[in-house]
Amino acid sequence: MADTTLTWLGHSAFRLDTAGGKRIYVDPFLNGNPTCPEGERDPERADVVALTHGHGDHVGDTVAIAQKHGSTVVAIVELSHWLGTQGVDGAKLPGPNKGGTVDVDGVKFTLTVAFHSGSGPDGSYVGEPSGLIVETEDGKTLYFAGDTCMFGDMALIARVYKPDLSILPIGDHYTMGPREAAVALELLQAKRCVPCHWGTFPVLTGTPAELQKLAPNVKVEQIEPGESVTV
Numbered sequence: 001m002a003d004t005t006l007t008w009l010g011h012s013a014f015r016l017d018t019a020g021g022k023r024i025y026v027d028p029f030l031n032g033n034p035t036c037p038e039g040e041r042d043p044e045r046a047d048v049v050a051l052t053h054g055h056g057d058h059v060g061d062t063v064a065i066a067q068k069h070g071s072t073v074v075a076i077v078e079l080s081h082w083l084g085t086q087g088v089d090g091a092k093l094p095g096p097n098k099g100g101t102v103d104v105d106g107v108k109f110t111l112t113v114a115f116h117s118g119s120g121p122d123g124s125y126v127g128e129p130s131g132l133i134v135e136t137e138d139g140k141t142l143y144f145a146g147d148t149c150m151f152g153d154m155a156l157i158a159r160v161y162k163p164d165l166s167i168l169p170i171g172d173h174y175t176m177g178p179r180e181a182a183v184a185l186e187l188l189q190a191k192r193c194v195p196c197h198w199g200t201f202p203v204l205t206g207t208p209a210e211l212q213k214l215a216p217n218v219k220v221e222q223i224e225p226g227e228s229v230t231v
Contacts, residue, residue, distance in 0.1 A: 010035030020137035029060030052146030078127030169197030171204030
């Protein structure tokens with residue numbers, strides 16, 4: 001069986017290629033994302049799209065991807081309903097809520113708590129923001145925190161899900177910066193972290209190097225858009 005790999009596409013967009021051959025996009029803000037590599041802006045296939053929340057820089061190209069590839073879209077129930085009104089096939093919208101898990105061909109998706117504001121790209125109500133736990137067919141577990149600030153119940157996420165890889169925002173201003181992210185890694189008992197939501201726009205000033213200084217016992221994967229890590 002091949003490795004499960006995670007590719008950063010800039011901002012909070014990721015492509016996850018599982019050991020079982022599934023291709024999953026998380027928060028696929030591709031077109032309009034100034035840091036997304038040109039060759040990654042038109043996915044050749046997508047089995048699943050998973051969303052943490054409804055902001056435009058996370059929903060991104062979800063509708064176009066789902067319509068082109070018939071992708072299942074995992075998003076909180078209200079956001080799923082909104083996506084259905086935008087042309088995503090309702091049969092491909094399982095619509096879980098926080099604490100709920102859905103299994104898509106052997107890959108499990110669970111929504112967790114996240115703390116920040118939220119709305120749809122058009123300003124409509126699309127449910128509360130969430131984090132996302134993805135468990136692949138080979139038992140690897142990833143935690144995508146979304147745009148959250150640090151919060152104490154990350155310790156419960158560690159206790160229940162034991163993520164192998166934590167994907168945290170570090171840009172500051174709209175999300176937590178490196179100082180809060182370092183504490184989040186402590187709460188998560190993390191050994192490895194992929195930072196995101198940094199470097200896209202000038203206001204996002206946090207850097208992986210700063211996080212690594214504050215969390216010396218964690219391997220901070222300092223990758224650039226288009227680069228991958230093995231989970």
